[in-house]
Amino acid sequence: MIRKVILCIVIALVFPAGGLKAEDSTALTELNELSDTVFQLTRQSHYEEALQIVQYFKDRLKTAEKNGTLKTITSSQIRRVTLACYEMQKSLRSKETREKDKLKAAVQFRMLMDAIHSDHDPIWGSLKKPIMESFKALKAGIVQKEDSLTFQEKWNHFLALYDMIYPSLTIDVSQKQLQNVSNHIEVVQHGDFQNMSESSKLERLTTLQKDLEDVFNQTEEDDADPSLLWVILTTGSIILSTLTYVGFRKYRGEADRRKKRENDWPK
Incomplete structure (x- = not known):
């Protein structure tokens, strides 16, 4: 009642x-x-x-x-x-x-x-800045030769944000554009990506970045409800911090195993 x-x-x-x-x-x-x-x-x-x-x-x-x-x-x-x-x-x-x-x-x-x-200024457009800035972090990591685990953490953060707006994109963005983005994401997701040269990696990320720029250029940043943006960004931060913690534990585990193997190796 x-x-x-x-x-x-x-x-x-x-x-x-x-x-x-x-x-x-x-x-x-x-x-x-x-x-x-x-x-x-x-x-x-x-x-x-x-x-x-x-x-x-x-x-x-x-x-x-x-x-x-x-x-x-x-x-x-x-x-x-x-x-x-x-x-x-x-x-x-x-x-x-x-x-x-x-x-x-x-x-x-x-x-x-x-x-x-909405006929214009959809809320999903307000995520342009955090999504596009994630590419700066990804590219910088490649130039600085960060390990693959760190790259994966940053990549997962990008995917979490993109996944959040994807249902909305199916309404406002053509299937062809979405398929182009998906194809480039699959290339980066593939294990062979880590074996590419630095220039090839940067080229792949730049192509994906441009496709996403084209998607966001269809709309202008919306004056969205601040509480909604707070939830979006906070959720993204939670995802990133969780991935970072899990990645750190995995890294620590691998480091400990390497150290153990070194100690057990006959001198």
């Missing part, structure tokens, strides 16, 4: 009595506002309430689709939104899912709906 009351209060706050303004009365605007509510509740760790709003979102999506009030959305986009709802519910319901992973799902869900709702 309490949860139903909370749900009614949240909906009342999002959609005040008297209805929305005429320009904000479309079904798409309503769904976009609901996705923001899901994000805000997840950010505050109100998972049960967020789960209820996701279910309400699904009901409103089905109703709008049935009534034909989502004329600007393609069937493909509706499938993506439906899948995002499923992933959001799965994440919120699971007790094993970590808090940062719930946040990531909420951020992806929010940015996906924003990409569908």
Whole structure:
């Protein structure tokens, strides 16, 4: 009963009595506002309430689709939104899912709906700076001849950020552009990349960097909700620090094994 009351209060706050303004009365605007509510509740760790709003979102999506009030959305986009709802519910319901992973799902869900709702300046465009700056770190590491483990940590950080905006990119970016980016990512992911010369590595990263620049150049940086950006950047920092710690432990383990082999080697 309490949860139903909370749900009614949240909906009342999002959609005040008297209805929305005429320009904000479309079904798409309503769904976009609901996705923001899901994000805000997840950010505050109100998972049960967020789960209820996701279910309400699904009901409103089905109703709008049935009534034909989502004329600007393609069937493909509706499938993506439906899948995002499923992933959001799965994440919120699971007790094993970590808090940062719930946040990531909420951020992806929010940015996906924003990409569908916004004609320009999508929220995902605000991640241009941290994503493009990751290439500076990758290139600098190659020039400075950092070990492969350090490179992998930085590369994983880039992938974590790119993965966060990928669902939104499928809305705003052509399949051809996304495929080009994916092809270059696969090249760097392949084990042979570490055996390439320094110039070849830099060339590969530069090509990928240019493709991503072309993707971001389609939009201008958005004045996004500061709280959303905080979550995005904090999540990225958590991912990086975790990878760094794991990498350090792996490095320590390998160093200890080398030292043991040296000590055991007959003099």
